[in-house]
Amino acid sequence: MGDTAPVLRIDGLVRRFGERTAVDGVSFQIAAGETYGLLGPNGAGKTTTISMIAGILAADAGSVHVHGVPITTAANPHKRHIGFVPQQIALFDDLTARENLRFFGGLQGLRGKALDARIAATLDMVGLSDRADDRIDAFSGGMQRRANIAVGLLHEPTLLILDEPTAGVDPQSRNQILESVEQLGTAGLSVLYTTHYMEEAERLCDRVGVIDNGRLIAEGTRRELVTQIGEHDRIVVRGDDHLQEFAAHVRHLPGVVEVSVADHSAEVSADDGAAVLAGVVTCAVEVGMAVTGVEVHEPNLESVFLHLTGKALRDRAD
């Protein structure tokens, strides 16, 4: 297990179900402490990919390495490094949260005081400490989701795999879940996060892989992806005078791609809106413009997806 090996490396994963190829040659890596988002619509192949990574589904081709060790469906002590949180609530609903954690913790080899301590810490992390001894079937949907996540964190994995952990969850629980994942990422855990909510991918993920029809069609940071499809950030500066003069100055700022002027505003296109914002505002002040408003528009992953596939990430009904 070399220190230099990425926490997760998958190469050319393929999985067919009958005639359908659910996952078609997917490869990517996740570095230590990185949160990687797998973004794609329903049926894209996210769960199938994740299942092969977690070693619960046999791959037709390709390989999975966690800390450099190959992972398959066979028993393997290295699976201890993986914390797997499935899309479903994979818990005994007639047992309490604590009893469920005891069961799964025991299967991970935890026992005694160490197990008790981990259960307490994990329940605290997902905000269920006061409901530890309630049965899962007495939990709300959001609480069940959080208990589901707790099981994945119990044994202190180095790679946490979350399959659409916020699906069908109320805004409060959703926010709590996102905050937990953010904290875990900050604390140095590697996270593989699947979702079809682009806001979640943008908020949580250092890098995003866009998956559609079983293929990884693009990969990178949000900025890289946006640049890749030729989209730019837009800064709209509102004011009534000196607009042409402002435009002439701004055009020469490094990082600015294009400037256009309308009746009561000027629009600046740039690769990185935040980076040029200060320069843009300084220009406006220098030309003596009475600025009434400044807005920064960053193209989002939705537009990336639309651009790459010609379709929306999810149905409006979602």
Added chain:
Amino acid sequence: MNLLTAVRQFVTVVLRRLLRDRTALFFMTVLPVVVIVIIGVTFGNAGGLDVGVVNGSPGSPGAASVVRAIDASDGTRITWFDNEDDLRGAVRRQSVSAGVVLPTGFDEALANGDVSIRLIALPDSQNASLAHDVLVSAAASVLSPAGAARLAGEVSGADPATAAQTAGSLEASLPAIDVATVDVGREQRAGLSQFSLVAPQELVLFVFINAMASGAALVRMRRTGVLRRVLAGPGGAGTIVAGVLTAWVIVALLQSLLILSVGSVAFDVDWGSPVGAGALVLLFSLVGAGAGLMVGALGGNEDRVGAITPPIGIVLGALGGCMVPLEVFSPTMRSVAHAVPQYWAMTAWQRLIFDGEGIGGITMPLLALAGFAVVFLTGAVLALHRSLLRGAT
């Protein structure tokens, strides 16, 4: 990964859930005991006489008359047997009160004035003397002048005058019927409880049904993703099979132990050789748990599995001799019965309880049960592999 640790997790969870499930507990503990009481008491206190009959002269009017006369006696019921061995077995297991064997060539023997009808009964039993009385009076009624005339008429198809004449000659040759009480075998154990058959029947029936119905829980674990989650841990699929199997075997053993104890304490059942009984209970628990595992691995819907396993268990139980004694089966039915584990379990119990055999006397049934366990477990492992790892839906 320590397999034992993993197995302990499954055992804990299965027992914990069982203790929380009142319905399951009722079916597991109360129901079998209640059924034993009901059936045992019904059979014991019926006051009637179940007479097993082997008719060596089918089509003979004389033999038919004797049977009709037995049937007409107060409180008797007739059960037919194909051969004397089966009848002896049934008498020994007290599934019939006594047996009657009508010889071949009954009518000719009757004409010669020398008919020998064998009565098979447990020596010195109350049933033996009761059956003896019934048989003697049945035979006598057939051979009384009026009965004999009727019989002679049937035999020869002659006119009433000729018949009366024949009857006269028959009467002259009385006593023509010799009723002999035959011991049913040297192995017969004395003083068996009236629950000696029903207790193992219900033990075999309910342990299997209960174990097979547990399959629903496995279907649920599969469908909720709990099993996949276990698979994502270090233990792998072997953990699941070993864990669930061990847990269910323990449950089946606990249930068996309960029925065995209630049987011997409350109903005075002597289960025979402890070693034989122990091996039998253990193997049959393994068979039941294996069946549950296979059902759980194949089933698509826990409610459906929960609904169909009890009737299937009842049918298998009936085939295997849990409802009526194996001796009553026709030869065809008995061959079919070899295909169900309950048959082998019942055969073994009968040998232990009624014949006083030890573990050596039930080797064949034990081997057959081991075979069933292997088949069920192999099926379960293959099906689980298919549904979990191959993602078949």
